[in-house]
Amino acid sequence: MAVRLRLTRVGARKDPVWRIVAADQRSPRDGRVLEILGQYNAQTEPSTIVVDEDRVRDWLSKGAQPTDTVRKLLRTQGIS
Template sequence: MAVSMRLTRVGGKKDPQWRVVVADRRSPRDGRFIEVLGRYNPQTEPSTIVLKEDRIRHWLERGAQPSEPVQKLLKTQGI
């Protein structure tokens, strides 16, 4: 099973907020996921980024591939 770390949209219309999740690569963007690893709100100033560093490292060690937006968030947080 190919596993990826990616963003899932939550929040209301014209109020996007995102969760960082681990999901099977084949599942849809807002579909089934394995675990929630954090959240990202780009509408606050500055943007709110809350991540579970220990769980992210756990999944990276097991071969989960982060998407490009998640890679940028991880780099911003220094993970």
């Protein structure tokens, strides 16, 4: 099973909030997740990024691959 760290959309219509999750790469975007690792809200100024750093590092050490967007968010938080 290949695990990806990626975003899943939650929130109201036209008011998205994104969760950073660990999920099987074969599952749909808003489908089953293994663990919720944080959230990202681009609607605020400045953007709000909340990440459980220990759990993210644990998943990365186990071989989980972040998507490009999540990699960029983690880099802004000083992770990976």
